[in-house]
Amino acid sequence: MSTTVTKTRPAAKRQGHVPTHRAVTPRPVRPNPVAGILRRALTGGAALFWTALVVVPVYWLVVTSLRSRADFTTDSPLALPGHPTLDSYRTVLDGDFTTYLLNSVVVTAGTVVLAVAFALMAAFAIVRNAGSRFSRLSFRLFLLGLAIPLQAVIIPVYLLIIKMQLYDSLLAIVLPSAAFALPITVMILVSFLRDVPRSLFEAMIVDGAGDWRMLWSLAAPLARPALMTVAVYDGLQVWNGFLFPLILTQSGDRAVLPLALTLYRGQFGIDVPATMAAVVLSTLPMLALFILARRQLVAGLTAGFSK
Structure with a gap:
């Protein structure tokens, strides 16, 4: 006599279901109010x-x-x-303050125009020829200029100005100031122009545009925030510059505002209220420029540095 053994499977397997476990939700960590x-x-x-x-x-x-x-x-x-x-302001304005102000405006405007124009052309060439060895070497040379302090080369600059017969002129301040403004200006413009899509340049090349046309019709308008940023930065540096005017000029009618502030020092003391009045008046042009260009300045500081 044979017996039949019947095997039964678990209910979960018999019904084709896989048992699941309930996920444990971690409790949110409450921030410490004291911290x-x-x-x-x-x-x-x-x-x-x-x-x-x-x-x-x-x-x-x-x-x-x-x-x-x-x-x-x-x-x-x-x-x-x-x-x-307001006697201090009257004392300042009754003197040669307008002459010093005009000299500062000429020096600052000339330096900014030269530095920004040459830096834009250099940055455009570096970006358009990014794969060439010459372009990389040129950019590294501009970066090297950031490590050269002004005080270390003031004697060679003085000798060059003497050889060029430009001593005691406003041009003697403009040229070296523009040269020392180039490295930081090129670096900022290169960082900005690298973000311009290459398809825009290729589209202009297809239309038959050359490098100069692309520079002034495409790169310059797109880089307007960066151009305004470097213009304000370079202008502030030149406007407050003291070493070049001190070393490269000597006539009173060639003095700029930072150098003219020393003229309120007498034999037995310093007219401090008049000096402070001159400082207040000398900051007004740069303050007005900053107010007018603040939107472009903020846009240039926050754009163009994604790479």
């Missing part, structure tokens, strides 16, 4: 410190320019002037 408050307090304190570090000197500059020479020695430095006066 958040401490972080915000440190950030706010640092912001207030930086604001005070910037605002307090400007406030002292303006307040001092509104004092008389007698009140400057008696009043508290950060207190509001007890008897505000």
Whole structure:
């Protein structure tokens, strides 16, 4: 007599279902409120410190320019002037301030035009011939110029200006200032032009445009934010420049504003309110330029550096 053994399978296998496990959801980590408050307090304190570090000197500059020479020695430095006066501004404007201002404008405008024009052409050539050895070597030479301090080459520059018979002229300030502005200007423009799509250049080549046409009709309009950025930066550097005017000029009618500020020093003291008034007046042109070009400046600082 034979017996039949019947094997039964588990219910899960018999029904064709695979048992599943419930996923365990981790609990969200709650931020520490004390750490958040401490972080915000440190950030706010640092912001207030930086604001005070910037605002307090400007406030002292303006307040001092509104004092008389007698009140400057008696009043508290950060207190509001007890008897505000514009005598310091009248003293500055009655002198040769307009001559110094005009010299600074000529030197700054000439330097910016030369530096930006030559830097744009150099940057365009470097970007268009990026694969060539000469292009890479040229770009490295421009970068090397960033490592050369102005003070280290002032004697060779002085000798060159003497040999060229340009001493004691505004051109003696413009040429070396433009040369030292080229490295940083080329670097910024190269970084910006590298982001211009190559298809735009190829489309102009198909239409029969040459390099000069592509430079002035395509590269220059697209690089307008970067051009405005380097123009403002170079202009500030030249406007505040002191070493080249000091070494390469000697006549009073060739002095620029930073050099002219030393003229308010007398035999027995310095007319501090008049000096501060001259500083305030000398900052107004650059402040107006920054206000007019602020949109292009921000666009140039935030674009063109993706590579």
